[in-house]
Amino acid sequence: EVQLQQSGAELVKPGASVKLSCKTSGYTFSNYYMSWLKQMPGQNIEWIGNIYGGNGGTGYNQKFKGKATLTVDKSSSTAYMDLSSLTSEDSAVYFCARGGSFDYWGQGVMVTVSS
């Protein structure tokens, strides 16, 4: 069974950074891309970027360049997203989702930026 398990909710201070994880199981991690997405409350979903599990190659939405950094650890079949210089505009739910078909999603993680 394919599973994407995201790390827990985060409360972080403005200006800080946070690293989110998406641990996968049930499929060959290195054969698929992983996308990361942002959803602010009551708003539409934004695609942040994706990363290929095989070689770590990345593609970013220009809007999130400098904000998000995607990495993978093939040994643990885990994808990561670093968010830097956090502001209130980064408070949102963040999802990981598999491949170009978005057929499997993590459960989402709420990031709250507040002093």
Added chain:
Amino acid sequence: DIQMTQSPSSMSASLGDRVTITCQASQDIGNNLIWFQQKPGKSPRPMIYYATNLANGVPSRFSGSRSGSDYSLTISSLESEDMADYHCLQYKQYPLTFGSGTKLEIK
């Protein structure tokens, strides 16, 4: 970036009604569109792939169609479990872009 204009933003319908949600693409995306259903507090679930293909396990009352740059998700006979938000996604061109979403409520 390709803009996906989704309508309506919200709607209320009765059980058994036929419901249609539409996304209009600002550029040619071919059939490179996915429809998602999202229930409160949950992750999106793909319902329709490649504009018209039903995803595995999705009830047959859901269907997708295309007319030019307009893409539609139709529920032929609304059931209570269909209350959710619906989103379209184009994956023809980076950055991938979503519609603004439709909140579907049951009268």
